[in-house]
Amino acid sequence: MNGMLFVKVIFSPLKGNNAYLDPGSGSLILQSILAALLGGLFILRSNWKKIKDGVVNLFTGQREEGEEEVDEPK
Amino acid sequence: MNQNKRESASFRDPSGFLFWREGVLFRQINQTYKDNYSLLIKSGLYQSLVDDGLLIPHEEVNTEPYEPEKAYRVICPERIPFISYPYEWSFGQLKDAALITLAIQKHSLDFGMTLKDSSAYNIQFWRGKPILIDSLSFEKYEDGKPWIAYRQFCQHFLAPLALMSYRDVRLSQLLRTHIDGIPLDLASKLLPFRTHFNFPLLTHIHLHAITQKRYAGKKIDLDSSNRVVNKTGMLGIISSLESIIRQLNWNPEETEWADYDSTHNYTDASFKHKKLIVKTYLERVSPETVWDLGANTGVFSRLASQQMINTVAFDIDPGAVELNYRKSVAGNEKYLVPLILDMTNPSPDLGWHNQERRSLIKRGSPDLLLALALVHHLVIANNISFDYVARFMADLSHWLIIEFVPKEDPQTQRLLSSREDIFVDYSQKSFEKVFGIYFQIEDSVVIKNTKRKLYLMKKI
Numbered sequence: 001m002n003g004m005l006f007v008k009v010i011f012s013p014l015k016g017n018n019a020y021l022d023p024g025s026g027s028l029i030l031q032s033i034l035a036a037l038l039g040g041l042f043i044l045r046s047n048w049k050k051i052k053d054g055v056v057n058l059f060t061g062q063r064e065e066g067e068e069e070v071d072e073p074k
Numbered sequence: 075m076n077q078n079k080r081e082s083a084s085f086r087d088p089s090g091f092l093f094w095r096e097g098v099l100f101r102q103i104n105q106t107y108k109d110n111y112s113l114l115i116k117s118g119l120y121q122s123l124v125d126d127g128l129l130i131p132h133e134e135v136n137t138e139p140y141e142p143e144k145a146y147r148v149i150c151p152e153r154i155p156f157i158s159y160p161y162e163w164s165f166g167q168l169k170d171a172a173l174i175t176l177a178i179q180k181h182s183l184d185f186g187m188t189l190k191d192s193s194a195y196n197i198q199f200w201r202g203k204p205i206l207i208d209s210l211s212f213e214k215y216e217d218g219k220p221w222i223a224y225r226q227f228c229q230h231f232l233a234p235l236a237l238m239s240y241r242d243v244r245l246s247q248l249l250r251t252h253i254d255g256i257p258l259d260l261a262s263k264l265l266p267f268r269t270h271f272n273f274p275l276l277t278h279i280h281l282h283a284i285t286q287k288r289y290a291g292k293k294i295d296l297d298s299s300n301r302v303v304n305k306t307g308m309l310g311i312i313s314s315l316e317s318i319i320r321q322l323n324w325n326p327e328e329t330e331w332a333d334y335d336s337t338h339n340y341t342d343a344s345f346k347h348k349k350l351i352v353k354t355y356l357e358r359v360s361p362e363t364v365w366d367l368g369a370n371t372g373v374f375s376r377l378a379s380q381q382m383i384n385t386v387a388f389d390i391d392p393g394a395v396e397l398n399y400r401k402s403v404a405g406n407e408k409y410l411v412p413l414i415l416d417m418t419n420p421s422p423d424l425g426w427h428n429q430e431r432r433s434l435i436k437r438g439s440p441d442l443l444l445a446l447a448l449v450h451h452l453v454i455a456n457n458i459s460f461d462y463v464a465r466f467m468a469d470l471s472h473w474l475i476i477e478f479v480p481k482e483d484p485q486t487q488r489l490l491s492s493r494e495d496i497f498v499d500y501s502q503k504s505f506e507k508v509f510g511i512y513f514q515i516e517d518s519v520v521i522k523n524t525k526r527k528l529y530l531m532k533k534i
Contacts, residue, residue: 024289027285
């Protein structure tokens, strides 16, 4: 994304509502970059246990903690 | 007295403002904020924040608005006994205020709202904990919209905390000169170079300062077709801010007074006796509010606060105030607010019209002042005469519990060790004579095994 387009994009939603603070152009630009970077990290971190358990299960075939055996009809 | 006037600190946000009527503080909510206020209440966010002790509770009242033509509603928030400012807080207080602001922002997002400002002045210490006092700080969250208050958060909280942690705890005083928070380019210049290798500080302070400079004053052509800070991105930013703020620390080592408990000059019997006298005087006066000047880590302030008396414990030393705050948090103490204050240069009137942030003296007058082991510091270390000290104290309060420390006391001698003794009038007789101009001496007792004397005085 080139610089000017980026600026256009992130400034768009700031009109209206009750915003009275000047958020600062530089702060908005930085926020949009950080959102992309840190958003990904946030998803990874929030789901870290699931991902870790998934990988462990893949290699060991173990069920997740708390998952109960289900009796299948024979 | 606060009679029928608009609160001078409440003018920036057009959503509403605070006003006084017959000594009671109200908040007018303007028509322009109607939708957001309704959402705050109907979404359940207000109740949830109040239940979690994050937002000051209020009642909707039928009081006539201050500006009826603009008004939607009037609310009456719970009263905060003493308004304090971020430049009076210790490191731990500012850190807790920062963390509560982020917790409120996360909470708000869960309910489809967002904080539209994140001013440190919107946080106060109430019942021992930081709490948001501005009920109009919320607006509807729209997915994709950046956090408007991000820059303010970095200036009001992250920059001072980083400077206090990495450079010097006294840099919190920059908040006095920069009332909208420390400019990020200044913080970036003052922080040590090694903070560039800390990812959150690199981004939220150093790169933030660079982008601010790079895009300052740029005319932007707005286009409403795209939105780029989605909710996950915003949660990522908040989580990063939360993580760096939790990492920042400052520990009081042996600052001037922080090791007071082990270095004071009393025997156990004298100390016990002093506590007993102060306690007896407090019971005799039964004040509702107490200010303890030179409170150190709050040993004597607690004689008041433990009796459910709203007590503010002032000290010049950030280490002593930090220890006092930690102790109050650990003990879940509800009636004590420790604050940093240089008695010889108390917080002045600041901001617009010199009325936005009020001086110490304009923020109330306690029923009783405690001034223990203080006068010799003011007179001998700071050349402030008995008359000036007495006049200041009489301006503040009707009742005074004050300790006179004679010249032969080791603590006074310590103050005189590096200077010429020009204090010929520093004597008990002169002290009583000068304070007698402003106060009636109701009682006095010599502290056991010492030559120090405690007085209970009442303003004439």
